[in-house]
Amino acid sequence: MxxxxxxxxxxxxxxxxxxxxxxxxxxxxxxxxxxxxxxxxxxxxxxxxxxxxxxxxxxxxxxxxxxxxxxxxxxxxxxxxxxxxxxxxxxxxxxxxxxxxxxxxSDRRLGIPGEDLPGSVAAPELVTWYTGHPDVHPDDGSAAAGHPWVPGLLSTAREVVVVGAGNVALDVVRVLVRGVDELAATDMPDEVLAALGSRTVTDVHVLARRGPAYTAFTTKELRELGELDDLDVVLDPADLVLDESSRLVAETDRVAARNLAVMAEWAQRPTGGARHRVHLHFWTSPLGVAGTDRVEGVQVTRSAIDAEGLVRPVGDAWTIPAQLVVRAVGYRxxxxxxxxxxxxxxxxxxxxxxxxxxxxxxxxxxxxxxxxxxxxxxxxxxxxxxxxxxxxxxxxxxxxxxxxxxxxxxxxxxxxxxxxxxxGMPEWHRIDAAEIARGQEHGRPRTTLAHRGELLAAADEQPPG
Ligand SMILES: Cc1cc2nc3c(=O)[nH]c(=O)nc-3n(C[C@H](O)[C@H](O)[C@H](O)COP(=O)(O)OP(=O)(O)OC[C@H]3O[C@@H](n4cnc5c(N)ncnc54)[C@H](O)[C@@H]3O)c2cc1C
Ligand SMILES: NC(=O)c1ccc[n+]([C@@H]2O[C@H](COP(=O)([O-])OP(=O)(O)OC[C@H]3O[C@@H](n4cnc5c(N)ncnc54)[C@H](OP(=O)(O)O)[C@@H]3O)[C@@H](O)[C@H]2O)c1
The missing domain is CATH 3.40.50.720 (NAD(P)-binding Rossmann-like Domain)
Structure with a gap:
């Protein structure tokens, strides 16, 4: 049958x-x-x-x-x-x-004022650009009818705010701060690699609306952050002093306990002098993206979990200066x-x-x-x-x-x-071979073909002989 x-x-x-x-x-x-x-x-x-x-x-x-x-x-x-x-x-x-x-x-939205200002992007937009998605133009990061933004922002922004404390946020942070020599060993498209070569980013601020026991990081990925070259991880040791509910989480959730141990080790490290800094802001919620015609910062406030388990703002607002904001708060x-x-x-x-x-x-x-x-x-x-x-x-x-x-x-x-x-799969195998060949021309393991036209041309190519 x-x-x-x-x-x-x-x-x-x-x-x-x-x-x-x-x-x-x-x-x-x-x-x-x-x-x-x-x-x-x-x-x-x-x-x-x-x-x-x-x-x-x-x-x-x-x-x-x-x-x-x-x-x-x-x-x-x-x-x-x-x-x-x-x-x-x-x-x-x-x-x-x-x-x-x-x-x-699609991506989840924050629902805060200024979210759509130029310079405020969703992580999927950045991710599709740096992985060479054919819907996105690799030279300028724009969707077909969109606005050029990625290389322009990366070559001017010094301070970046990444909202969200999950693994996608960590991916984004690494792409923002990893050395271009290391990135050259990846399969990123040539155009993306070239744009990342002129990054001006020095400081990345990661906003976690809840405490360090509640992050969505996996430990291997979190630990990797602390192993990056020429990078200081900056956090407030006071945030690692756990309240009662965080203690309960740490006692029952092994990943949370391991993550806390990683962060406790970071808190002991001397900082200063590194080329890049990643600041982990716990119990910090975004209230709005500041700026008139482009992003100038993110207004934030201290947050806490209320009796119903909801995250609520508490205390005064302050502004973290930033020229690029990346929302890494999940997909939809x-x-x-x-x-x-x-x-x-x-x-x-x-x-x-x-x-x-x-x-x-x-x-x-x-x-x-x-x-x-x-x-x-x-x-x-x-x-x-x-x-x-x-x-x-x-x-x-x-x-x-x-x-x-x-x-x-x-x-x-x-x-x-x-x-x-x-x-079909025969076409995929031809694209695969073309990407490997393109990479090897430049001493790289492979180079993703990022233009739809390039993919279709490689798919059509007849193997020699
Ligand atoms: C940025 C990012 C990084 C990640 N990194 C890791 C990692 O390092 N390790 C890990 O274990 N997990 C990782 N994950 C999670 C992992 O990628 C997901 O669990 C997994 O891809 C989900 O699989 P899926 O098939 O449901 O969706 P997808 O992988 O999104 O696949 C859906 C497919 O459907 C196609 N499609 C959509 N609409 C249509 C349509 N109308 N007609 C035809 N086709 C359509 C899309 O083109 C796509 O190819 C990551 C996730 C993200 C977002
Ligand atoms: N290397 C890997 O293994 C890897 C890499 C990438 C992705 N992935 C997987 O892919 C999945 C998706 O990852 P993801 O990072 O997109 O999502 P995620 O794991 O769900 O993390 C989303 C983060 O955004 C925060 N957030 C949500 N809404 C917010 C808001 N309004 N304001 C502030 N913060 C908000 C969440 O905080 P709350 O917890 O408070 O809601 C959480 O910290 C996950 O399962 C992840 O593990 C895996």
Whole structure:
């Protein structure tokens, strides 16, 4: 029996869903065909366009994802945007089941005055620029119709405020302060590397609205901050004196306890004389971004947790001077036309990965990854998440609530009928080879091709001989 499944999104969750589907297919009498669609010409989602370039071992997870996409029974359709190139209804009609794995494509906002002043950006804007996302112009960091900002800001800003105390904030801090020699060993696009070479940043202020026991950092990433060359980490030792609720957190949460130990060691270090400083401001909330026609600083106040567990401002306001503000306060899932969406959470409503539509399970619709559980969790979290979703899907086939009948050729026929030319894995392998070759020309391991045109040209290139 054939089962034809379309997965929307070729990030970790989508590829892990394909892996789980094909694994079950081998062990059972079910021929599963999986089509993985992505709006981008290349697969891997945030593994390529999120994970920090100076973390090559994490980026190399790409190799594992690649093997799944190359496997028999799996077809990658790159450069196909569901909701633009074909509707969700059309997709559903051409396959037996759809697994939504399209991640969290937007950022959370702070909701404070001045948030949109020039010089105030969301971390995803910076991240997509430095990872070479084809939606962003690598020379000036602008989206197609946006405003040039990145290199201009980086070559003038001395003080930067990063709002948020999670791992994305740490990624951003490292990109702002790491030496260009070290960054040259990454796969950053040439244009990005050149722009980072003229950075003027000396001080980065990280704002954590709660105390050091409540950060969202993982210890390995936090520790790495203190190991960067020519950098002082500045924090107020008084913040490490814990109140009762922080003590309770430190006693019950091993990551929090380890993070506190790292920070306690930093507090003992002598500071002064380093080229860069990263200031950790705990119990500090932003009230507004100051400036008339561009960012000049961030007004902040001391904050505390009230009896209901909410973070509240306490005390007077003061201003941290800054010429660049980066909001690293999390991502947010977007609505895709034709798919149920919970506006409050930014997720698709579901139970164990089965999509809930109008209060009932919707036959043949499933969800996994960040659009299922929200924008948290490391890459590996998506594997168990996808396994749960695929188990629900296959159970539904077994009990007969999902009855496969689709033709394995229907989807490719639909795309061809639209005049679309999806990029597949052969094209990805050509892009991969071109990026490695481009890097090696300059003594680098690889160089990400950041222009959409360059990606498409490399995909078309015939191998020599
Ligand atoms: C900046 C950043 C750095 C990170 N670094 C690490 C790290 O170092 N280590 C770690 O373990 N975790 C890291 N994470 C977390 C990790 O990246 C996520 O857990 C994971 O990528 C979520 O997987 P996903 O498949 O749900 O979403 P994504 O990876 O976002 O994949 C979603 C895919 O769907 C595609 N898509 C969207 N809309 C459509 C559409 N309409 N049609 C077709 N395709 C569509 C997108 O192009 C994308 O490829 C990081 C996250 C961020 C934001
Ligand atoms: N190397 C890695 O392993 C790596 C790298 C990058 C990302 N990731 C993962 O990707 C996921 C997303 O990371 P993320 O950093 O985007 O999100 P995150 O882990 O959820 O951290 C968001 C941070 O922003 C703060 N915040 C939220 N709203 C705020 C507001 N209005 N004002 C001030 N601060 C606010 C949060 O504080 P509160 O806690 O007070 O809400 C928290 O400190 C995480 O699971 C992360 O671990 C992993």
């Amino acid at each position: 054939h089962l034809v499944v379309a997965v929307v999104g070729a990030g970790p969750s989508g590829v892990y869903a394909a892996e789980a589907l094909t694994r079950r297919s081998r062990s059972e009498d079910l021929d599963v065909r999986v089509a993985v669609l992505d709006r981008l010409p290349v697969p891997f989602g945030l593994v390529r366009y999120g994970v920090a370039p100076d973390h090559p071992s994490i980026r190399s997870i790409r190799g594992t994802l690649e093997r799944t996409l190359d496997a028999a029974g799996v077809t990658f359709y790159g450069d196909v945007q569901v909701g633009r190139d074909l509707s969700v209804e059309e997709l559903r009609a051409s396959v037996d089941a759809v697994v939504y794995a399209y991640g969290a494509g 899932g977007l609505r895709l036309a034709g798919v149920p969406y919970d506006e409050r959470t930014g997720r698709i409503p579901h139970s164990e990965g089965r999509v809930i539509r109008d209060g009932a399970f919707s036959t043949g619709e499933y969800v996994t990854g960040w659009i299922k559980r929200g924008p948290t969790g490391v890459i590996g979290t998506n594997r168990s998440d996808a396994v749960e979703t695929v188990a629900s899907l296959l159970d539904d086939v077994e009990v007969g609530t999902l009855q496969p009948s689709a033709s394995p050729e229907a989807l490719s026929g639909l795309l061809a009928g639209r005049g679309l030319h999806p990029l």
